[in-house]
Amino acid sequence: MSDHPASHEPELLTLTEAAELLRAPVATLRYWRHLGTGPRSFRLGRRVLYRSNDLRSWIDAQHDGAAAGADRRP
Secondary structure, three states: OOOOHHHHOOOEEEHHHHHHHHOOOHHHHHHHHHHOOOOOOEEEOOEEEEEHHHHHHHHHHHHHHHHHHHHOOO
């Protein structure tokens, strides 16, 4: 393992890479950005980027929210 400072930074994913990770269409991620929902993203110049840690946290939150909703069902 390297002590290089960049090795401690979370991996940045493009919109297309994030869509592949989530197995969702790119248009869906764009729509989520428009609505202000979905995983946290940011712009770097003209590019939309996602931190891999943010994607994983969002996936976990979706899973936890779905599990909580299942607990409330009669």
